[in-house]
Amino acid sequence: MKRKFLQKIGVAMISGVMVVSALAGCGNNTAKESTTAAQSSGESTSAQAQGESKTDGPDYSGVKLVYWSNWEATEPQGIVIAEAVKAYEKETGVEIEVEFKGRKGIKEGLIPALDAKQQVDFFDGQGNKSNYGDRIISLEDLVKASDYESRSNPTMMKLFRSYNEGVLKEIPYQFKANAYFYNKKLFKEAGIEKVPTNWDEFLAACQKLKDAGITPITTDDAYVPQAFGMHLGRLVGSEGLKETINNNEWDRPEVLQTANDLAELASKGYFSELVASNVFPTGQNTEFATGKVAMYAVGTYVVNEVKNITGPDFEWGFFAYPEVNNGINGSEAMMIGGQSFAITSVCKNKEAAFGFIEKMTRGEYDEKLAKESISLPADSQNHSWPEQLADVKPYFDNCTEIMGGAESNPEITPALKENLIKLYSGKITGTEFVENMKKAAGK
Structure with a gap:
């Protein structure tokens, strides 16, 4: 009415x-x-x-x-x-x-x-x-x-x-813009003086956080594809990302590199131990917003969503998804x-x-x-x-190229989320991830 x-x-x-x-x-x-x-x-x-x-x-x-x-x-x-x-x-x-x-x-x-x-x-x-x-x-x-x-x-x-x-x-x-939000206070405690701009620097930052007793990264089931999509987008570009997801081109070598890179984060203990069971907004609200985890790949809307948890003293930081080895773009390409x-x-x-x-x-x-x-x-x-x-x-x-997300193919999204959770929690390897996605796509 x-x-x-x-x-x-x-x-x-x-x-x-x-x-x-x-x-x-x-x-x-x-x-x-x-x-x-x-x-x-x-x-x-x-x-x-x-x-x-x-x-x-x-x-x-x-x-x-x-x-x-x-x-x-x-x-x-x-x-x-x-x-x-x-x-x-x-x-x-x-x-x-x-x-x-x-x-x-x-x-x-x-x-x-x-x-x-x-x-x-x-x-x-x-x-x-x-x-x-x-x-x-x-x-x-x-x-x-x-x-x-x-x-x-x-x-x-x-x-x-x-x-x-x-x-x-x-x-x-x-x-809105999507990339990594981070807790500046935790970065300072770990001795990280500048945000990582490439994958090697990102790995180094994760290790410093871990050495300081700080969990580097968490995610939720709702946002599991974010880092995967941005990482793959660094390797294949915005159009290549759409083609890969929409055409189920899971046998591309860039998919395997992305899966292996993310599997390395899991094998080194950089993901939260709760990542396998985090149902949105658990990781966001009980880990990242409370200062228990340093980084969270998500959109800028997260600040408003958790403001009643973080309060006014939370030190918000943001950096573009790092450049990756063999990549074809940098921070000028973003999800916005x-x-x-x-x-x-x-x-x-x-x-x-x-x-x-x-x-x-x-x-x-x-x-x-x-x-x-x-x-x-x-x-x-x-x-x-x-x-x-x-x-x-x-x-x-400075963004001149807009990358799409990894969820443009709704038919494959459930399988993608399921296997990324397994990848992030160390239950499968990069190679197993690729094989699982090919099977889910009927290939």
């Missing part, structure tokens, strides 16, 4: 109501939840309904937009969006009805709603909306007219154009991505919808979103990145 989103959200909610963002997993179906206590009173959110005068800016008086969000109303992202809606309504006279659907609500309900010609003017959610086809429109003209790209990360814009055959149909925001906005083909006021998207991804609200959800800003002119992610910025800014 549609509900109007109210403006009765105070600034106190920003600091008083914070729920961990679950970028890595599925959210709840929040279509049944009220967005705010004020919403249940049935009051209007528009500036006109509250008797407020419109400030300078485009005049969208009389225009009503319906916006579906994949966030919860009580998540940091939802709270900032609510504040931005209020400001945009006041500036333009537009009325925006927000429906916080959650991850599940967007995934299961949006396409049926659009096919039924239900009014949903724009929405946000996980990047790569190629499955929406002509249900979403090209944003090229709107982007050009507003000079939007002058403050955009060019690599990200290239990535999001690639999702729709070179046509920009999504505006990326709340960026983000959420995105799209405007639907049923939207009759696309300029008004794009105006709000621009407000959310530029200036004040882009910076506020990054701060409150501890994420990467979309506006290249926003230089005040969250302190916990400061180490990410130079790598992200």
Whole structure:
């Protein structure tokens, strides 16, 4: 059921109501939840309904937009969006009805709603909306007219154009980057003065940590493929990684090298002894976030997910996946991505919808979103990145090649996870890993 989103959200909610963002997993179906206590009173959110005068800016008086969000109303992202809606309504006279659907609500309900010609003017959610086809429109003209790209990360814009055959149909925001997060305090205790940039340095860092009585690496079943994908991507490149996974090319020599390199980490005791049984978020929450393990290969969203465990004194560090022997790329090739906005083909006021998207991804609200959800800003002119992610910025800014993940072939992912867990826990060798994957793929 549609509900109007109210403006009765105070600034106190920003600091008083914070729920961990679950970028890595599925959210709840929040279509049944009220967005705010004020919403249940049935009051209007528009500036006109509250008797407020419109400030300078485009005049969208009389225009009503319906916006579906994949966030919860009580998540940091939802709270900032609510504040931005209020400001945009006041500036333009537009009325925006927000429906916080959650991850599940967007995934299961949006396409049926659009096919039924239900009014949903724009929405946000996980990047790569190629499955929406002509249900979403090209944003090229709107982007050009507003000079939007002058403050955009060019690599990200290239990535999001690639999702729709070179046509920009999504505006990326709340960026993420994947590589190794590490505990700077533990690195200092082990006498590690600089982050490793290549595989030999990585092995040396692991040994120093072990010698200091510190477990070097942990992972969870949800993130088991991350290090494998980045390692293999260093050897075969971004396109080679996709081809290997999607075509089940497990007999490639680079796969064996990757498996052998990771098996060496296990044989030397660099993985946590619990890695074989860690079910997400066990390794993340009880080992890495509590300071028992030094490194964790994951995305930048992890900081927000564990902030209630780590507290303010955790010393966050980040480094790109190391260069590997016989590799063909370095830190310029990374796993990066983000959420995105799209405007639907049923939207009759696309300029008004794009105006709000621009407000959310530029200036004040882009910076506020990054701060409150501890994420990467979309506006290249926003230089005040969250302190916990400061180490990410130079790598992200210098990224020119985007590597995909190792989970692009869902049919083989379960077997990949199962055998990587065995590899990381020392139960199988690199050669056995390759043979097991070939069998799983029917080869």
